[in-house]
Structure formats: structure tokens, C-alpha cells
Amino acid sequence: MIDAVTIKEVKLQLGELCKQKRQSYDMSQQDLAEALELSRYTVQKFENGKNATLDTVLKIVNHFDLLGNLYQALKDLEKSNDINSLY
Amino acid sequence: MIDAVTIKEVKLQLGELCKQKRQSYDMSQQDLAEALELSRYTVQKFENGKNATLDTVLKIVNHFDLLGNLYQALKDLEKSNDINSLY
DNA sequence: TATATTTGTGTATTATAATAAACATAAGGA
DNA sequence: TCCTTATGTTTATTATAATACACAAATATA
Numbered sequence: 376m377i378d379a380v381t382i383k384e385v386k387l388q389l390g391e392l393c394k395q396k397r398q399s400y401d402m403s404q405q406d407l408a409e410a411l412e413l414s415r416y417t418v419q420k421f422e423n424g425k426n427a428t429l430d431t432v433l434k435i436v437n438h439f440d441l442l443g444n445l446y447q448a449l450k451d452l453e454k455s456n457d458i459n460s461l462y
Numbered sequence: 463m464i465d466a467v468t469i470k471e472v473k474l475q476l477g478e479l480c481k482q483k484r485q486s487y488d489m490s491q492q493d494l495a496e497a498l499e500l501s502r503y504t505v506q507k508f509e510n511g512k513n514a515t516l517d518t519v520l521k522i523v524n525h526f527d528l529l530g531n532l533y534q535a536l537k538d539l540e541k542s543n544d545i546n547s548l549y
Numbered sequence: 550t551a552t553a554t555t556t557g558t559g560t561a562t563t564a565t566a567a568t569a570a571a572c573a574t575a576a577g578g579a
Numbered sequence: 580t581c582c583t584t585a586t587g588t589t590t591a592t593t594a595t596a597a598t599a600c601a602c603a604a605a606t607a608t609a
Contacts, residue, residue, distance in 0.1 A: 515596065
């Protein structure tokens with residue numbers, strides 16, 4: 376039995392991904408906020424797993440060149456009726 | 463040269479995915495809204511590509527049993543420094 | 550055609566994400 | 580040690596997502 380992933384865990388993981396990507400680009404929270412025309416507080420909260428808007432998330436995803444990947448993943452999910460198929 | 467995906471397109475695709483999944487479960491917007499304790503208007507706007515909160519998106523993703531997939535995809539992105547690597 | 554259901558839209562209100570500014574703390578470099 | 584930078588947190592304000600109605604327009608269904 377695999378533990379179900381929670382919404383909170385996904386938000387925390389999203390924040391971690393942002394932090395890791397940001398640091399790999401050698402940017403501070405302030406740098407990222409300015410690049411995306413967001414406040415540092417918004418970046419700060421996002422990286423710590425708080426709720427955010429889709430626009431904020433996608434701005435960040437886009438900045439790290441992951442928007443195309445996300446789009447393709449969504450397209451794939453739409454095609455397959457059941458991604459968890461055993462076959 | 464591949465056209466860059468826009469934030470607007472991703473939001474529209476997210477809405478389409480929701481609509482397609484919802485219909486595959488034979489649910490109305492009202493049904494989905496009630497199941498997730500959201501207003502129908504919120505579901506309506508999301509399906510039509512409007513901005514939303516991360517909580518709303520993840521509630522919907524979770525309802526269609528895609529939260530684990532999303533979590534794993536985020537974990538994978540964190541590990542690989544460059545998902546677009548040619549190697 | 551009627552009737553019911555679903556979807557799209559409008560308005561007003563409430564809840565909350567985003568912003569701006571300030572300040573504390575911690576870590577690192579001079 | 581001092582000075583700088585980055586992060587975390589607070590308070591107040593603004594912008595906007597979410598809600599709760601209502602109603603019109605499609606879209607089934609009898």
C-alpha cells in the first residue's frame with residue numbers, strides 16, 4: 376500500500392523545486408521576484424509551500440524553462456484515459 | 463523552431479483536461495464543484511482557462527487521481543538538472 | 550415541441566493572494 | 580569585528596480569486 380500524496384506535500388515539493396532551480400541559477404529570492412515582476416514575499420511564501428495563484432506558479436515554471444514540459448504532460452494525460460493503467 | 467508555449471495556453475489546456483476528465487466520469491460542473499466543495503463558478507472559470515489558486519487546481523487534480531503523478535513528475539524534475547538534455 | 554439539465558454570464562460580497570515597507574536573524578566576506 | 584547579503588516574518592493596503600445569487604442561452608431528453 377502506497378501512501379497517498381497530499382495537496383500540502385505537492386505544494387511543499389513545488390516550493391522545493393523552485394528553490395533548487397533558483398539556487399542552480401545562482402539567484403536570490405529577490406532576483407527571481409524582480410525577474411518575474413513578483414514581490415519577494417510572494418516568492419518566499421511559494422517556496423515554503425503556501426497557497427498561490429496559477430499565474431504565479433506558471434511564471435516560475437516558465438522562468439525555469441519547464442512550461443513546455445508541463446504542457447506536453449497535460450496533453451499526454453488528456454490522451455490516456457488512465458495513466459495508471461496496468462497494461 | 464518550436465513555438466514557445468505560453469502561460470495562457472497552459473491554463474487553457476488545464477481547463478480542457480478538467481473538462482475531459484469530468485465528462486469521462488459523467489459529472490456536471492455542479493457535480494464536480496459539490497464533490498470538491500468549490501462553487502460551480504470556480505470550476506466554470508477554471509475550465510475556461512481563467513486564473514485560479516493552486517489549491518483549486520490541486521483539488522481537481524487530486525479528484526481525478528493525478529496528484530501522485532504530479533508529485534512524482536516534480537520529484538523527477540528536481541533530480542535532473544536539465545530535463546531537456548540531449549544526452 | 551415542451552421540459553429539464555447543463556453551461557455561460559452578470560452582480561455583489563467575502564476571503565485571501567499579492568504588494569509594499571520595515572525589521573530581525575543568520576550566514577559569509579572584508 | 581564590522582559590513583553586506585539572503586532569508587524569514589510582521590503589518591497594512593490593494594488586487595483579485597472564491598462565493599452566492601440570479602438569469603439567459605444552449606443542450607439534451609421526454
